[in-house]
Amino acid sequence: MILGIMPAISEGFLLLMSTCILLLGTVFYQKQAKIIPWLVNFSMFVGIILILYSAELPTGLYLHGEYAHNFLTVLLKLVLLIFAWIIFIYTNKEVESSTCVEFYVLALLSIIGMMVMISSATFLTLFLGIELMSLPIYTLVALDKKYQQSSEAAIKYFLMGAVASAIMLYGISILYGISGSIDYLTVQQTLKNLLWVGSGNYAYTFALLFILTAIGFKLALVPYHTWAPDVYQGSPLSTTIFLASVPKLAIFAITAKLLIEVFPVLVEVWQVWLLVIGIFSIIIGNLSALVQTNIKRLLGYSAVAHMGYMVLGLAATTTEGYSAGLFYLITYLIMIIGIFATLILLDKQLSIEHIQDLQGLNSRDPLLAGSMLLILLSMAGLPPLVGFLAKLFVLKALLTVGYIKLVIVALLMAVVGVCYYIRIIKVMYFEEPLHTDLITVKPYKRILVAINAIVLLLLGLQPVLLMRYCEMAFLI
Amino acid sequence: MLLNYLFFIFASITVGCSLMMILTKNPVKCALFLVVTFISSAGVWLLAGAEFLALVLILVYVGAVMTMFLFVVMMINIDQVESFKPKIWRYFLVSMTMIGGIAYCMYLAIKETQLVGRTVLDREVIDNVSAIGMKLYTEFGYSFVISGILLLTAIVASIALVYRAPQNRKVQNVKEQMQTKKSDRLKLIDL
Numbered sequence: 001m002i003l004g005i006m007p008a009i010s011e012g013f014l015l016l017m018s019t020c021i022l023l024l025g026t027v028f029y030q031k032q033a034k035i036i037p038w039l040v041n042f043s044m045f046v047g048i049i050l051i052l053y054s055a056e057l058p059t060g061l062y063l064h065g066e067y068a069h070n071f072l073t074v075l076l077k078l079v080l081l082i083f084a085w086i087i088f089i090y091t092n093k094e095v096e097s098s099t100c101v102e103f104y105v106l107a108l109l110s111i112i113g114m115m116v117m118i119s120s121a122t123f124l125t126l127f128l129g130i131e132l133m134s135l136p137i138y139t140l141v142a143l144d145k146k147y148q149q150s151s152e153a154a155i156k157y158f159l160m161g162a163v164a165s166a167i168m169l170y171g172i173s174i175l176y177g178i179s180g181s182i183d184y185l186t187v188q189q190t191l192k193n194l195l196w197v198g199s200g201n202y203a204y205t206f207a208l209l210f211i212l213t214a215i216g217f218k219l220a221l222v223p224y225h226t227w228a229p230d231v232y233q234g235s236p237l238s239t240t241i242f243l244a245s246v247p248k249l250a251i252f253a254i255t256a257k258l259l260i261e262v263f264p265v266l267v268e269v270w271q272v273w274l275l276v277i278g279i280f281s282i283i284i285g286n287l288s289a290l291v292q293t294n295i296k297r298l299l300g301y302s303a304v305a306h307m308g309y310m311v312l313g314l315a316a317t318t319t320e321g322y323s324a325g326l327f328y329l330i331t332y333l334i335m336i337i338g339i340f341a342t343l344i345l346l347d348k349q350l351s352i353e354h355i356q357d358l359q360g361l362n363s364r365d366p367l368l369a370g371s372m373l374l375i376l377l378s379m380a381g382l383p384p385l386v387g388f389l390a391k392l393f394v395l396k397a398l399l400t401v402g403y404i405k406l407v408i409v410a411l412l413m414a415v416v417g418v419c420y421y422i423r424i425i426k427v428m429y430f431e432e433p434l435h436t437d438l439i440t441v442k443p444y445k446r447i448l449v450a451i452n453a454i455v456l457l458l459l460g461l462q463p464v465l466l467m468r469y470c471e472m473a474f475l476i
Numbered sequence: 477m478l479l480n481y482l483f484f485i486f487a488s489i490t491v492g493c494s495l496m497m498i499l500t501k502n503p504v505k506c507a508l509f510l511v512v513t514f515i516s517s518a519g520v521w522l523l524a525g526a527e528f529l530a531l532v533l534i535l536v537y538v539g540a541v542m543t544m545f546l547f548v549v550m551m552i553n554i555d556q557v558e559s560f561k562p563k564i565w566r567y568f569l570v571s572m573t574m575i576g577g578i579a580y581c582m583y584l585a586i587k588e589t590q591l592v593g594r595t596v597l598d599r600e601v602i603d604n605v606s607a608i609g610m611k612l613y614t615e616f617g618y619s620f621v622i623s624g625i626l627l628l629t630a631i632v633a634s635i636a637l638v639y640r641a642p643q644n645r646k647v648q649n650v651k652e653q654m655q656t657k658k659s660d661r662l663k664l665i666d667l
Contacts, residue, residue, distance in 0.1 A: 064616070
């Protein structure tokens, strides 16, 4: 019987550690203790090891069918924890010291929520996971009380997120009304049977559209993207790096699970939806990013565009397309974490807000500027770097299913994207700095950013290293 | 037959009161309409045979949550809030078209679909409370634990948001004192 909970051991350990940090935080509150970041590092490390351990266990459903355990969930959780660990290393000492404990506890709880989402096997755990992921993030956005913008961003994010959750819940309730069950397998079976008889098609489509709308909100795809730039801009950088990166993994997981496992019969419906919404995200995201002067807003709009590419990968509805989407997402997360990490490191001296704040970065700190250059070029999708390959895989998957016009539009928009990334590079390299003092950053963080950039180059030369696992995740 | 009439009475009260809750401008009245909505939906649940959930809804939401909510609303100065009167008519046309569209789609969707009735409970357990208890701690144990974590998150989050450390406490910060440089405290002005 104890074997039944073993796959969830990593979640359990993280829960234990987050409550420990919460308790210790009340004791060491005044002392600016170094123990808290160390505990966080420890828990992430052990969490990763436990995930690797659970990979050995037989796949299937656990905990009365509420917990799915297979290669996809293990891979996504592993990537999630590694990225979260990197984020915690970057944000170490950059979070305001008076809210340091709360930051780490809430972030850990949010990570538990994401893991619950990734391994959900019923709509109940799916919804609870989404809430457990989102609630701490809403709070993290508003955590810096001195900053007026952040409360505005938090309210916007909270209202949008709550509406999205309500919409998703409504869709789930319709599904429950038709099938009388909330677990993925039963819903899928009833759907298949009903379609065989020839009734219930409309109702299922209706429910599916509600769920897809909620997913669109959470991924910030085009008609529902309005919150993203505001939230990116309004929240403190240490929160932005968190909310801009890891939650996307969890939402990708549920999107892939729901579409592939629960609604395979309605593939025409969701394919069209994904294609339309993806291409509009690419167009509007890139065009709006062109005119931004605030770098966080710019990254917000570029996130919309990148998620559009990722969704197009899913819309190919082939194994190749799914793995291309996952590959795109993981490489995008490496880039976005790197870029926000650089901004965090520079924030103390330059107080980053606009693109112009990066003026002449090259002469003040060649290493950071160089890493940022690599990351930005990769985001723009230039050849030796992995951003190019990620786009290539997605578009190739689309081409093999025969959407040539869409591919052409996506390529044109990628060219538009290059413009605004190059603009940042121009400001960093070809403009004179306002001050000439050197940037002081802890050496290990500097090295980590450099490694982050080099990984992009390495993956660009050897994409098989990552692509192999992405393909394995969707082989059934 | 009587049950059907009762259902429609409760359902129309629910819909009407939730509409009124959105449309009224006075926050206290809004909260009271929400209370009525809760009570009538508890009635609907009673008719569906979920008497335990109906009682919990009244006890928890009406008894505790809404009372607290009303307290807060009454403590805030409402006159101030009232200057932000919602301008519902501005978006009337757009919203009504959207609601109409969604309602029509929903009608199409539900029209030809056979909805499943409520799931039948095990025969051995007769009353709702023990049935819920059995399910909660066995079949839905995992979800139950996650809901617990969710509540913990809510506590941490709300405290993190509203807690403000004492502002003018006169405590020495030794590290800061040691690291202070001349340039931090002393400002030279050219005269």
